[in-house]
Amino acid sequence: MDKQSTKKYVLKSLVSLFFHLEDVNPKVSESSWGTLFTAAALLGWTEIQPLIQRKETWKICECLLMRNRRRADDFLIESLVYIENPQDPIREAAVRFIGLAARQIEDQNEEKLDKLCSILNDLLLDQKPSVSTLASQTLLILKVTWNQPAAGCTLGTLFTACLTFCRGV
Template identity: 45%
Template structure:
């Protein structure tokens, strides 16, 4: 087994690139990330956990990638990350029957984690694949309910979502508009959780159809 440095693993984390990579390069990058995670041994396991956790959300998004080989590589890497992190619920995300309620239970477990994953999801709003843009919008809508009464954060989220109201893909346009409408209500009524509960239920129910 190899000893893998913190720097190497961090650099190979499958975060979204500002440039659109080819599917083959994306697959190789994710597969290398999996190999590096599986190679971590001994004391390195503890020191690498934070870096591996940073790869969880990008891997989840790419399990829905339209390229089958990228989707498969992402599921395998997510399982490897779950093993290293001893995070059993992560493996639920690779199941075909997983729902967005499962995503919420598995990923958004506290406000700190919600904020971290929210920041990671924003670049996917500009992804070339409509299915990944839609996944990002849906994830952001669900995660927003865990941010509390932070209107400035909600405003930043709304600003990021606004361009997708004119997205070329109808499903993305519709979801972005619905999410913005509900988050707008949330900003005007900071003492009420009703609108975000409604959003979460709507997003999950729509996905499960």
């Protein structure tokens, strides 16, 4: 394959690799870390490589989403499969990823928000309390910040919006 085709293939595998960093099988997890490092090198993402070496999962996720804002919708769709994963850490990672990716979507409309909320609502009954709590927090944040410019969302405005939302419930 030529280099451009290889890069497209690697980009399509990033979400899967990212979730398997959290795999409970240490061999799968370690293999995913190594493969992600190699993928970053192939893509020329030198700033992500030190994060991979330090295993800073959520900084890697933020970098991935910032570098590929146009693909945030695709990443979000790819991540939905992982909320049904039998492994608790992977479901937790999926919920976190959904929350981060949703903020990067360029076409934020009510229909998308409703679909995401419906999916996250199903996770409120997850057997693992950390997954259900995270789903609840992500729901709240999405409802409050959807269609708000990321730069305009300070901790103070988020807190005020959360208070307003909670009072309305």
